[in-house]
Amino acid sequence: MLLAVDAGNTNIVFALLDDDLRIRARWRIATDPRRTADEYAVWLHQLLSLEGLTVQDVDAVIVATVVPRALHNLEVLAQKYFRAEPLVAGRGRAAWGIELDVEEPASVGADRAVNVIAAHALHPGDAIVIDFGTATTFDVVDWTGAYKGGIIAPGINLSLDALVGATAKLPRIAIEAPETTAVIGRNTQDQMLAGIYWGYVAMIEGLIARLKTEIGRPAKVIATGGLAVLFEKHTSLFDTIEPDLTIRGLGLLYQRVDA
Secondary structure, three states, rough: EEEEEEEEOOOOEEEEEOOOEEEEEEEEEEEEOOOHHHHHHHOOOOHHHHHOOOOOOOOEEEEOOOHHHHHHEEEEEEHHOOOOOOOEOHOOOOOOOOOOOOHHHHOOOOHHHHHHHHHHHOOOOOOEEEEEEEEEEEEEEOOOOOOEEEEEEEHHHHHHHHHHHHHOOOOOOOOOOOOOOOOOOHHHHHHHHHHHHHHHHHHHHHHHHHHHHHHOOEEEEEEEEEOOOOOOOOOOOOOEEEEOOOHHHHHHHHHHHHH
C-alpha cells in the first residue's frame, strides 16, 4: 500500500491508499518540525495495529509538504521504518506533470499543485479549488489542467485569533455554523460569530464571483479542507466538496510515476 503524507502548517495527514487509490485509513497529527522519525514511527505503529496492519504492508511513500523543516524527518521515517525511498511531490520523478502558468512556478505550494492535479482528474474543465486550511487558498485550473494562479487569504481561525488577540474584552468562541441566517447578534458571542462566519461567506462569494468573471467560462467550484463543511448548512457556495482532495492528488501523482 501507499502511504501518502500531506504536511501542512497546522496538521500532518497520513493516509493509506490501496492499489486502486481507495483510502484505507487516515490519521492526523499536529505539525511539529522537531518531531523525529522515531516519534512518528511509534505513533504510526500503534495506529496501523488498530487497522490490523503492520509497517510491512506499506511499500511506498509519497510526501507533500509546505513546511520544509518537517521534510527531513519524514524522509527518515520512510527510509528507516518503511524501507522505502520516499517520493517528494514536485521533485525528481514526482515532478508535477502539469503546467504551472504563473510568474514564479517554484513558489507554488505543494498542496496547491497536488489539489489542482486531483481537481482536474475528478472534475475536468475549468475549476476553482478552495482549500480551507491555516490560510484559505483559491486556485484556478483551466480546462487543459494548467494551474493559472489564485488567491491567498487568511484562514477563518487566523481571522478569529487576530480579533481576539487584539482586543481586551472579546472572548474566544468556537467556529461553527450559526443556528440561523440572522446577522443581527443579540449578545457578544453571536455578534462575533456573525462577523466571522457571514463576513467570511461574503468574502468567499465575492472572490468566487470575481474569479468567474476573470476566467470568462463556466467554472466548477470545488472545496476541500476541514472547515469546508461549515459553509454547507446555510450557503450554496460550492458545486462539490472533496474532503480528501490533497491525498487523492498525491495518489494520482504516485500512480503517474509508478506507471
